[in-house]
Amino acid sequence: MQTEKVVDHIVKWLKDYAIKANVNGFVIGISGGIDSAVTSTLCAKTGLELLCIEMPIHQAASHVTRAQEHIAQLKARFPNVKDARVDLTPVFEEFKTEVSLEGNQATVDMALANTRARLRMTTLYYHAGLLGYLVAGTGNKVEDFGVGFYTKYGDGGVDLSPIADLLKSEVYEIGDSLKVPESIMKAAPSDGLFGDTRSDEDQIGATYPELEWAMQMEENGKTPDDFEGREREAFNIYLRYNSSNKHKMNPIPVCEIPNNLK
Known part of the structure; x- marks a missing residue:
C-alpha cells in the first residue's frame, strides 16, 4: 500500500x-x-x-x-x-x-x-x-x-x-x-x-489477520472445505458472523407496494 x-x-x-x-x-x-x-x-x-x-x-x-x-x-x-x-x-x-x-x-x-x-x-x-x-x-x-x-x-x-x-x-x-x-x-x-x-478476538474467536484471510478467500471463491484445521475453523467463524450480521451490512429492507394496490 x-x-x-x-x-x-x-x-x-x-x-x-x-x-x-x-x-x-x-x-x-x-x-x-x-x-x-x-x-x-x-x-x-x-x-x-x-x-x-x-x-x-x-x-x-x-x-x-x-x-x-x-x-x-x-x-x-x-x-x-x-x-x-x-x-x-x-x-x-x-x-x-x-x-x-x-x-x-x-x-x-x-x-x-x-x-x-x-x-x-x-x-x-x-x-x-x-x-x-x-x-x-x-x-x-x-x-x-x-x-x-x-x-x-x-x-x-x-x-x-x-x-x-x-x-x-x-x-x-x-x-x-x-x-x-x-x-x-x-x-x-x-x-x-x-x-x-x-x-x-475474545468475542469473535478469531484474530483480525485470520478474518482478513478468510474475507480474501471468500472473495476468491474458496469455501471452508478447501482447508483443514485452524484455517477451516477461522473460515467458518468468519462466515458465521458474515451471515448473521447481513442485516447490518445490507440496506434496510423496504416493503414495496405494487402499483395496482395504490
Whole structure:
C-alpha cells in the first residue's frame, strides 16, 4: 500500500465532502483504540475543526488512559482539535432502572452493550447538531463489510466512513505513519462495550489477520472445505458472523407496494 498517498487521498476526500456539505468540521468518539485514533488524526489533518469526545461508561482504566493520551497528543499537534468528556455512566445506570433486566444473562449483557454504543451515537449527534459538524465513523473494512462487528445505530450510525475500505492491517500501517501513540498501536483491539478488557478476538474467536484471510478467500471463491484445521475453523467463524450480521451490512429492507394496490 502506498501509505502516504492513501493518507492524502482520505484527507482530501474528507475535506472535499465537508466543504460540499457546508459543514464546519467533524466530531468523533475516541475510544483508545487504533481505528478512532487513525480516523481522528486523518480528520485533524484536513485543517477543519475537530471535536474529539471521550464517552466512558464503566470504562476499563487502560482504555481511558489510551484515549486521553491520544487526545493530548492530537491537540499538541493540531490547533484545530478540541476535546470534551461526557461521562455517560449515570445515564446508562438510569436507563437500566427503567427497563427489564430479566432473562438470559448473556442476552441481557449483549443488549446492554449495544445500548452503550447507541448512547454514544446519540451524544455524538447531539454535539454535531449543535456545532454543524459531521459524525466521522471509525469502522474498518473487516468490521463493516466482513463480520459486521459493530452496533446497528450505535457505532454504525455515522455520516461518513473514512477508513471503511481499509483492512485492519492497513489501518495499523497508516497508524504507524501518522504517529499514533505506541500504547494504542500495541493494544489488543477491543470494542470496550462490556466495561472490562475483553478483546475483539475474545468475542469473535478469531484474530483480525485470520478474518482478513478468510474475507480474501471468500472473495476468491474458496469455501471452508478447501482447508483443514485452524484455517477451516477461522473460515467458518468468519462466515458465521458474515451471515448473521447481513442485516447490518445490507440496506434496510423496504416493503414495496405494487402499483395496482395504490
